[in-house]
Amino acid sequence: MTSQSSLVPLPINHEVAGGSGSSSDMADGGGWRPPRPCEAYRAEWELCCSAGHFLRHYYVHGERPACGQWRRDLASCREWEERRSAEAQRSLCESERARVRAAQKHGLVWTPRQSPPADWHLPLPQDKDS
């Protein structure tokens, strides 16, 4: 089982495009930075390696979890932080894009909405006790 879990929630109507995004989310000066803080990669790796996660993953998926990719991502993140390695940037981007692709590979059962239901914020009908 690849580390396809722990995907960052996808906003409604968001399309994943490599390298796109608002400049305010880039590092200072508009440059790239790791998708997650390095501390987040460390936390995910530690959670993945924990005995509790092993048991839960086996209970859910029937196999042991694969934690190697989190370790590699942590190493890449640190490499980029220390040396601004282009290879580390490429590796991190590819790893996260693979996670997104893995999450999106299953077809949707229903059609996504372009806007919330019209009645969500409307008052309850008069005949419904509130």
Added chain:
Amino acid sequence: MKYSGCAVNKERHFSCEDCNGNVSGGFDASVSQIVLCQNNIRNQAHMSRVVTHELVHAFDHCRAHVDWFTNVRHLACSEVRAANLSGDCSLVNEIFRLHFGFKQHHQTCVRDRAILSILAVRNISKEVAQKAVDEVFESCFNDHEPFGRIPHNKTYARHAHRDFQNRDRYYANI
């Protein structure tokens, strides 16, 4: 929910009622309201699980055109997701139900409970419900929105929330 355009107001979107049978709660899509069965919810842990379960339905109603009333596959998908993501099928809860299993048992529980939930609200045969769950299971079991993962406990929930807070940075840099 708020990020998806469906901010939740307790007075508008929740209703505590007495319910027939042993149903713990439900989502009334016709009025976009969660019903909590005050006569059948046993304790705080049960309440938390029921609220989470119904909020998954509410989230699906908010983000997609779910045909709750005439498309059994749509209903099955939301029930699979709710059973999967709410804690309904935790090992402890299954043991309390005297359902003993470990390897991949979570998925067996999700299937079974989704079928039970469908049968509780639709006048269809078990075979029809089972077929619908089978058809949608792979897609819907692996749809972990809005968490990005199965939130087994508070630790996983904290990780999920941190990812949610980091979403802009994430999608700007991949």
